[in-house]
Amino acid sequence: MKKRLATAVVAVVGAVIALTGCASGGGGSASAKSNCSNTIVQKNAPVVSVWAWYPNMKNVVDNFNNQHTDVQVCWSSVGEGVEEYNKVQTAVSAGKGLPDVVMLEADHLPTFEIQNALVDLSKYGANDVKSNFSAGAWRDVSQGDSVYAIPVDGGPMGLIYRSDIFQKYGITPPKTWDEFAADAKKVKDAGGPMFGDLGANSPAQVMALMIQKGSVPFQYNLADKNTITIKVNDDASKQVLNYWAGLVKDGLVGTTDQFTTDYVQGLIAGKYATFASAAWTPGYMTGAGIGKSGSGSWAVSPMPQWDPSNPVSVNWGGSTFAVTNQASDKALAAKVAEGLYADPASLKDGWSNQVIFPLNKQALDSPDFNNKTKFFNGETSNKDIYIPAENAYKGMDYAPFQTYFYAQFQDVLTKINHQQLTGDQAADQLQQTLVKYAQSQGFTVKE
Amino acid sequence: MKSPQFAPEASRFRPRGNPGSTARALRGRGAVLPYLFLGFLIVYFLIPIWWLFVASTKDAQDLFTSPSALWFGKGFNLIPNLSDLFTYDEGIYIRWLLNSVLYALAGGLGATALAVLAGYGFAKFKFSGRRLSFSMLLGSVMVPATALVIPTFTFFSDLGLTDTIWAVILPSLLNPFGVYLMLVYTSDAVPEELLDAARVDGAGEFRTFLQVALPLLRPAIVTVLLLSVVANWNNYFLPLAMLSDKNLFPITVGIGLWEGQASANNGGGYSLWGLIIAGCLISIVPLVIAFLSLQKYWRGGLAVGALK
Amino acid sequence: MATTLSASPSRQKPISDPVRRRSAQGRRRNVGWLFVAPFGIVFVLFLVAPLLYALYLSLFNKGLATGTTFVGISNYVKAFTDPNFLNGVAFVLLFALVLIPVQMAVSLAAALVLDAFSSLFVRFSRLMIFLPYAIPAVIGALMWGFLYSPSFGPLQQIFGANAPALLSPSNIFGALVNVVTWQWAGYYMIIIYAALQGIDKSLYEAARIDGANGWQIAWRLKVPMVASSLVLIVVFALIGTLQFFTEPEILAPISNGSIQPNTTPNIYAYSQAFSYANFNYASALSFALGIVVLIAIYIFMFATRKRGSILS
Structure with a gap:
């Protein structure tokens, strides 16, 4: 009886280790990369890890990966808002464990800027996308000439x-x-x-x-x-x-x-x-x-x-993508921060389900966006209320x-x-x- | 250690046989009150579980509009809810479940093995430094695991060990109370004469331990194993502090994550509350089954705890 | 050699010459260390080392706008004058004072009833009362949290619009007492029950011959016999309660602010460490709490005159 019990226990442990595949569970962004919540399309392209919690992130990441051959995103969500910030803070303190790109609400950027945890993206082409955004949105992500994140959406x-x-x-x-x-x-x-x-x-x-x-x-x-x-x-x-x-x-x-x-x-x-x-x-x-x-x-x-x-x-509210100082290839990470959730398909997926209010001017100006919204029973709420507010x-x-x-x-x-x-x-x-x-x-x- | 209440009589570790005449006699005298009391306790202890089961059968709409929280709603949606639960976010829930099993068993088995060895060492050898180590052991029994979480985290953090499975498994190997239980049990249940006899027969210390002592220690081993498996399965603070990668989360931290998301903004386009409820239900199933099927071990084994 | 001397079942010691005997004992000593060593390593690595390291950290301070500086014991001075910490300590002490008697009463009463009667129903009750121990505290707290929600749970359906707000600041204390009692009473009940089952039944017969009834046997005979189990349970409950973390942490997001990041000292230390990266202060808070726990246990042991005899 005892032997059988012991054998069973050992078998279960072995099976679990095999199934979770984490017998070697390495640390840092290596472990983040091996555990994506999405599929990598281009197996040979370099991978950038991303933390983000938006409900349609899987579509957004798939869009990005399908459209890029030179870089792929490995996405996971470690919690929404404060829960994620606690994880980010812990990883900043530990000096390891951050992903390459992290979703942060604009109001939390200075918290991590002061700890030198974020990369100044003005060196990596951030100003090329500046014209996509309103002055108010851009101000929220910059400090003087430095740019610490790329805006995704706002909350007028x-x-x-x-x-x-x-x-x-x-x-x-x-x-x-x-x-x-x-x-x-x-x-x-x-x-x-x-x-x-x-x-x-x-x-x-x-x-x-x-x-x-x-x-x-x-x-x-x-x-x-x-x-x-x-x-x-x-x-x-x-x-x-x-x-x-x-x-x-x-x-x-x-x-x-x-x-x-x-x-x-x-x-x-x-x-x-x-x-x-x-x-x-x-x-x-x-x-x-x-x-x-x-x-x-x-x-x-x-x-x-x-x-x-x-x-x-x-x-x-409203979020941004920032590049962390623990990113191994900062230029590549910046490219992801600038390109993720920036393509028309992803933006439309977000705003048509009304989980984001895009800050990208192209989306704001599109006729579809100014059309009627589902939730408000045919009101043109974006055109009448939210775009003017933004x-x-x-x-x-x-x-x-x-x-x-x-x-x-x-x-x-x-x-x-x-x-x-x-x-x-x-x-x-x-x-x-x-x-x-x-x-x-x-x-x-x-x- | 010498005080008589700690001496386990062999009989304690056997399941009780027939109820004595005492019980029968008392029952005869009209035991309405005690039975009412038990009935009340059963209701009290089962209400949350009943609620959980009922709520798991409701769809998102029913969950918030059903007129009775303690009775079934319009439809019986347990199966769709479970399939949502197992497929949400690439089936992350199943992963959490497996992680919990891994942490509970690896930590539990490891802690038990260490406790058996150390308990035997303390009980049967008068090695130098024994007194000091023993007092340290007793002192550490008073240090609760939660008090060690933040210190261990800062220590592991600087060693680069956080956010790995080892960050959860290694600290849960520490179970001073288990060592203490094994020590008390060993010193009473393993007679010195048997060990001496084996030694005289030329058996080495480890063979003596394995062949003579170990079989005698079985009830206590099962108890310590069960106690540490349950403690690890239920653990929340340690993995919460140590892990950032949600693929490494055990079920407790995973459901806590969902709860935080749900109450922050409902996790966006998905009603997480329904998932949380179904997730709670499934998470209690393994241990409840283990309890029911290992009843014999609990009854016998927990008497060791009662020594205390 | 020793093998030639057959092992006798009597207590007769094997005879060998003194020199051999001493060296054999020396070997046995070393072997003792070998048995203890694996646990010893774990003990040093995961208890002693983290504690020493945290003690070291607690002597420094690191601000967002300043670097790390050595501050001596000033983190401890800060902790013991920090109203957030002191209120948390007051909360858990009061909590222990209320919770432990309630829990003891429930588990002792249940154990006595289960010990005195025997039927299928009684055995079933024993299992059901013990069941919550198999349920993680996270899940237990969540289930009760849902039940407490006035309109989501059953309360308003039962009591109408005047349903008690169990998660309000004035009721949260009782709400937490209930969750913890539910979670742990069954486990304590089983420990007491096992101790009761270990009592020699002939004592009861003797008492009955002396004319004692069931209640008297329970109260005058059984309870004193399991007193040491009770004391041990109280000590463990006390340690657990002062380190209160999981239940309030889980109930916090649905408590409408009744549970704050400073409600218990452990939650406060956690938020200092993981939300604000004040690891130095958090380490000091952990130690400060440890000191409070030791004092509380000492006072309890002293009060029950069980000082030093509880575990040894």
Whole structure:
């Protein structure tokens, strides 16, 4: 009995080792290359490893590999957003384990720039593709003349809303935030659903809302890399946070983290009448099962404004491809960063499923793109809402410790949601925490 | 070590036979309350598993709109859900499952082998430095595995060992509690006379160990093996810290990755929550089967743990 | 030679001349080391070395805008004055104080019932109660997390709109206690049960002759007999609880912010290391937590007068 058990165990271990084929599991980008989530078409071409998480990446990579004979992409996803950044950070600290090319949201570029983890692409032809992008998008990826990533997509924001609910309560999309609050109250008083949601796990979204009012959270320039200006508790920031804290207090908006099971359930069940969100959101909502027949109809309008005579467009999310300093062939990696997700077929695959809002001007100008969109029931949402919003976006400075900022922001937003802090207190507490952290990291801080 | 409660009587390691007269007598006296209590516990311990099974049979739409979370939805979609699970992302889930098996068995077998040898060494030899090593062993029993993760990570990171299977397997070879269990068991279950007899017959120390001691240690070996396999199968923190390449993830870290993606942005065009639920269900199947089929070993083996 | 002396079943020692005997013993000593050595190597490589290395790292500091500098014990000073760390320690200490009695009560009661009765139903219960031990903590936490979600889980279907928000900041503590109790009570139950089964049954008969009933036998006879098992379980539960990581880490993404990166010291150290690359401070936090754990165990041992006798 014992012998049989032992034999079985040994056999299973052997089989597993054979199957996983990782008996020799080497480290670094070698291991990344042997474990692609896609097939390599040109077996003899040099391979560039890529980390990226976009839902249609497999199509995008296949497109790239089919169109190139001199280089092939080996793609894998190690997590979305923060999860990937943690892996990137760990590999940067370890000095090994990074892929050649990595997908990073524009707001996280300075975090890795300051650690010398990214390659300046201006030496590798980045400026050749500069004309494909708007000035705002290009500013987000550059520091002076240096370019640290190639933009893929952006997140111009609009007010996504349930047209059937709006109709039922006799309201039209609010043009100002004052109207937004008044409509929210009107709908609630009539026994309707909540008007939106302040998700503490979407700090980048709330930051965009603050910026719309004129807040400039950070001023930071890699040329003066030890100095940073932090202002997250100026009047504009405080007013926006107070505004949302008020909506929360009056029960006009929800406090559930976004994209949790409860939030998805709420969106499907019609618990939220609006979602002030980015152009890539519809694809993610569809993926979660929202917007299918029988669960309400969705539309989008321009973001409500603080000062309608002087409208401000803001951006939430959007990613780039950067080349890491651990890339073995930086020129080749740069070629991938510049060419991946840049061909018309990939871009169209992304925007037609509304999982990306392309920043490439060719895509933006194409007639198809300006046509009707699926999710919004035939609205020409790109043409009317998102393209103007994107064109008006000017770019901004991000902190070299954006992950830390978001984590702390999430903390105070949670406290706003639980009514433990007012907007003023939240902004002040956040400011204090960030200043202290920046100083402990050796920065000269201006407030 | 000499205190009587640690002395394992051979009888402890045999499955209990018929219930004694005690049990029968008590049952006769109306044991409604204890039975109600057990019934309540069964419901409590099974509810999450029941929910998991029911949820695994719902499609994405049903999952979010079904009127009852604890009962079946409109359709029975277990099979389509499982086929989604096994094909999503090139069948990465199956890979995670195999990785988990590899880490659990390699770590478990290795740790057990080391524990058996060391336990025997400590119990049967008065080598120099034994006292000091023994105190270190006792001290390290108090150091939980999680406390070592970050130090081990930084250490491995500078050695270039992170993000390999060894980064998960090697640290899980360390099981001081297993050594301690083997030590206690060996010193009581392997009589000195038997060893002396074998030595006198001219057997070398290793032959003595293999032929005389090892068969006697079987119940304890099974226990230590089961304990370490389960601990490695369930491990989350260590592989989470060590691994970046998702092809090396065990099931726990893989499902954690999906959960993070799902709640960040729902992983884009795919309802990951459904996959997570089906993935949870499948991940508990191997160990539950192992538990049910190895019941005899648990019952006998865990008495060793009870020594303590 | 020794072979000529037949092994006798009695305790009679083989006789040989003193010189040979001593060298044989010397050999046996070395052999003892050989048996211990494989584990010893693992012990040094994966316990001693990482700890020493982390201790070394914890004496330095590295900022984003500065290089690495030697800072002595200032990371420890920082840790023990860092409200994030101290609140985390307070959380896990309180957690242990609430969790362990609950867990003990459930597993002891279950073990006593299972020990006193015998039927198919009882054997089935034993298996079902033990089952969660076979389920990874990650999965257990996820399942409960889904059940806790007010509208996704069954709560609102059962309690309507006033369903308790089990993941809210005021309830998260109890929610976590429940997850951990569910996960581990069965395992502890089996350990106690095995100890109960090891008690000499004739003791019960004697007690019954003296007029004791089932409850009295359970409480006055069985519980004291398994006290050492209970103490050991408490020590292990205490160590595990103070190092609390997996369950809150898994529940965090669906907790609407009730679980933060500083909720427990281990999560805090993890986020310092892996989100912000503060490996130096994270190492110091790991050690600081280790110190807290040792103090807590010492206090517990002292309180139960089991000092030093628990494992030796």
